[in-house]
Amino acid sequence: MKSIRYIAADILLNVVDNGRSLSHELPAALAELDPEQHAFLQQLVYGSVRYYFALDELINQLVEDPLRDKERLLHMVLAIGIYQLWQLQVAEYAAINETVAVTVEADRQWATGLVNGTLRRFQRERGAMLADLRRAEAMPGWLNKRLRQAWPEQYHQICADSNQLGPMTLRVNQRHGTRDAWLAQANEQGFEAHACAHSEVGVTLAAPAPVLALPGFSAGAVSVQDEAAQLCAQLLNVTDGERVLDACAAPGGKTGHLLESASIQLTALDVDPKRLDRVAENLERLQLSAQLTAADAGDVSSWWDGEPFDAILVDAPCSGTGVIRRHPDIKLLRKNTDIKALGLVQKNLLTQLWGTLKPGGRLLYATCSILPDENSQQISAFLAAHADAALVELPLTGDVPTPTGVQWLPQAGGHDGFFYALLHKAR
Ligand SMILES: C[S@@+](CC[C@H](N)C(=O)[O-])C[C@H]1O[C@@H](n2cnc3c(N)ncnc32)[C@H](O)[C@@H]1O
Structure with missing residues (x-):
């Protein structure tokens, strides 16, 4: 059984280098795992894809001798490692040790020192490195250009908002009852939610929840929809x-x-x-x-x-x-x-x-x-x-x-x- 970090690095490789989509890669990987492991894999994969351009830039600064083309999996292992130290609330020693262990899992024992050294250098120097980072919010070059041209005043906000997780929004099925009635039922069951401003049947949850836990979901009372x-x-x-x-x-x-x-x-x-x-x-x-x-x-x-x-x-x-x-x-x-x-x-x-x-x-x-x-x-x-x-x-x-x-x-x-x-x- 592969470790979660190995699976995440492998999926990142498939998306970045092989053009596969997350909606294709992730469900198959999740199906092999225990449900309690799902959230961490999703966090690692979505996060490292979301910040890939920034992670790539950080790796290029940290690794003096560029990795050879056939070592792209190691590049992704480093991306996953840096992402954890940068963005996740994971104990740092665990993030480093477990990511170094993926190097061994991938039969790249020779690279344990490189991965360990790179992650520790990021740990020491991240303050200055992150302050200088050019591409933390950015899009690929072609899209940057198009967005800057179309919406010069909104460009930075668009980039920032495109990096935030979207809220979980639901559509209340008006054949089953009113939005207010569903909100009251949801509140009673401990869900915090509010009516959307523009959609007459929309409800946004204060925090994401498993769909099957939502009142009436299986019977069609609500659907997930932005x-x-x-x-x-x-x-x-x-x-x-x-x-x-x-x-x-x-x-x-x-x-x-x-x-x-x-x-x-x-x-x-x-x-x-x-x-x-x-x-x-x-x-x-x-x-x-x-x-x-x-x-x-x-x-x-x-x-x-x-x-x-x-x-x-x-x-x-x-x-x-x-x-x-x-x-x-x-x-x-x-x-x-x-x-x-x-x-x-x-x-x-x-x-x-x-x-x-x-x-x-x-x-x-x-x-x-x-x-x-x-x-x-x-x-x-x-x-x-x-x-x-x-x-x-x-x-x-x-x-x-x-x-x-x-x-x-x-x-x-x-x-x-x-x-x-x-x-x-x-x-
Ligand atoms: C934006 S998605 C639609 C989402 C959908 N309306 C919903 O609310 O769930 C666009 C869809 O168009 C389909 N599509 C692309 N080209 C098409 C075509 N020439 N004729 C019919 N469907 C097409 C794609 O397969 C895709 O499912």
């Missing part, structure tokens, strides 16, 4: 009897919310059949149903029966730059070239799906991105090319001014970064 994501169904505002399309549905957070909001005829599409299984699982817990279809929403002839929709949600695939605090591996996995490629997919989805909307109908375009290319610029270009499309004013204030739509930035203790634009189709 407040910004909850705004999608609220803004689309579906009513009983409407024919609705959720074009990019998986894993089904907004599908469930749409179905909780009114008795609608919902078609939920996703191009990824495996992810669509997660929509089915989520709807089963909520005891709600929709027509689930695995298809490319942009290839309309492959899935559409020709009956137009009253309302469409396009929760488009995007860079995820508004949710880096929840998925820090985005900083390591996304590339600059992805933005252009995603832009083409977004444009195609908007253009093709517009043809499936009824005259007089509405389409909500949303992303969890904070890059204008994927958001306001995308919508401005769409409006310029479609005379029958008009932008509807939303009852929301953006965190930054934009020519079209509403842009939210990630807020410490509050919502994720998100973008919304509601389009109306002329009759």
